[in-house]
Amino acid sequence: MKPFLIFQGPVATRSGYGDHSRDLLRSIIAMNKYDIKVISLRWGNTPMNALGPDDSDISSLIHTQGNLPSPDVFVQVSVPNEFQRHGKYNIGITAGMETTLVHQDWIEGCNRMDLVVVPSEHAKNVLLNTVYSKMQDGKEVDKLLVRKPVEVLFEGVDTDTYFEIKKHDYQKLGDATIKESLDTIPEDFCFLQMGHWLQGDHGHDRKDIGGCIETFCKAFSGRSKKPAMILKTSHATFSILDREDMIQKVENIRAHFKDAPNVYLLHGELTDSEVNLLYNHPKVKSMVSFTHGEGYGRPLAEFSTSGKPIISTWWSGHKDFLKHSVRLVGQVGQIHESAVWDKVIIPESQWFYVNYKFAQKALQDMYSKYKNQKELGRRQKYYITNNFDLKTMDKKFVELFSKYVPKPVSEMALDLPSFDSMELPTLQKAGE
Structure with missing residues (x-):
């Protein structure tokens, strides 16, 4: 039993x-x-x-x-x-x-x-x-x-679910919904940002999604040719109200810039296979994360299997597996009061803040020098699939x-004492 x-x-x-x-x-x-x-x-x-x-x-x-x-x-x-x-x-x-x-x-x-x-x-x-x-x-x-x-x-990353799909194989996939949606994007170069847009004032939500969008806009606004950003996010639900709130948050940031680059919101349920198609779409060139901190950082690990380069902070849980990436500098500082979460994120604690100027240059370099950056993605793919699967x-x-x-007792071996062999006397009937 x-x-x-x-x-x-x-x-x-x-x-x-x-x-x-x-x-x-x-x-x-x-x-x-x-x-x-x-x-x-x-x-x-x-x-x-x-x-x-x-x-x-x-x-x-x-x-x-x-x-x-x-x-x-x-x-x-x-x-x-x-x-x-x-x-x-x-x-x-x-x-x-x-x-x-x-x-x-x-x-x-x-x-x-x-x-x-x-x-x-x-x-x-x-x-x-x-x-x-x-x-x-x-x-x-x-x-x-x-x-x-x-x-x-x-x-561990499930490498049967998350894996690199070569460009010529991707085009043979047919009419997958996520593929069709991304094919309509006019830009050929897209950064991908993923994660829940959690509580916190601008720049202080845990993933710093707002700060990342703003830095992206600063990096490429006004250029005749510019990349786009695909933002896969939500608060916690996939409702219409949640979607509209996400759109408004993005537009509130873009409104501060003249001729801002496009940010495409991807909102709603995706299966694991659809997420892998997202990672491998030819227009998706790099994942970017301004996260203040991660217990682990699962999307970064899963995206690594695509063989594409990653731009990310270099602090907290994802340092264990993100060996080859563009590492964003910054400093550890006090949690903002707007990000405090009762008995979880406490006001006395600290986390990481990106240096936005450095990050802006990192985004520009990824776009203009992509061929040089692709080697980081190839090395990271090999490292993650061989060590963190x-x-x-x-x-x-x-x-x-x-x-x-x-x-359990049934599985425990019993070590019984050993005894030397003994010769017993021969028994005889009484009177013999």
Whole structure:
């Protein structure tokens, strides 16, 4: 009889946490060591329609009615302040923090688990380096810090889903909707920016999408020939109101520039295969990210498989895998009050701010010297597919289970003591 494992996470959602949850769950299923049940949770306002007909390996495990017994192993994918103990052995998996500090509730949550798993060295260091003082009568009586083991398990790229499509093969794909949409763009050179447009004043949303658009406009406004930007974004939903709000935000920035370059909004659901078609479209030449911070930076990893160059900040989680890219300089500074998120992004923390003048020149160089920059993309593709793919992640996950998760009694070898051979006396009947 296999030990019982409960996996709790947003497995059905279209979100970064949802993608990661599905990858981790499939990795555990492939171990073939556990009787698994899944508790599917929401993730904010993100859609819960990510599981299709081909995902029966996950949907068939989702528990919908009644209580479950206490498991041998409980795996929870969430933010740490929500971590709870429900099993004999408890694993908390989180994307970690994009800033320099975590809230004390996160530390307490980590300490409720037996093992904490994060996707990057940055996320690990932030958890381990955040320390609070416990005070009594004005004196420090103890320290609040993470006292449980924290291990790094990167988010592996599925190279069966994300891969380079050569230009001549791309043109043979037919009438794919995303291809048709991008074919209508008149510009031959497009930068791609992806990510949720989250809370924060201009320049202070976590991805700094507004600052990136403004810098792009400064770099190319007034030129007779200029590139375009494709912006794949939303707040958290794919509603018409959300789309109109995104359009208005973009136009509010472009309105400050005369003859500004075009910014095309891509809003709504895309399948993984459609995202790969987006990455590989011949008009898409480079991905750009002004992100203030990442727990990992999954789109940057997935785009790397296209073999096209990336312009990005050089701070936080994506430093682990983004070895070959145009690295934007800047400085670490205080979080703006408009970006504060209760018990998540705390006001005392810091994150990275791009030097916009440097970034403007980087965009111009990528456009005017693209042939020279393409080698970065080729090198990054080789690096990501050989070191950060899904199979390598699966292997490391198995190693973490073997190292930390107690084996059930049925799998434990019994070391019995050995004895020297003994000669027993011959027995005779009485009277003989």
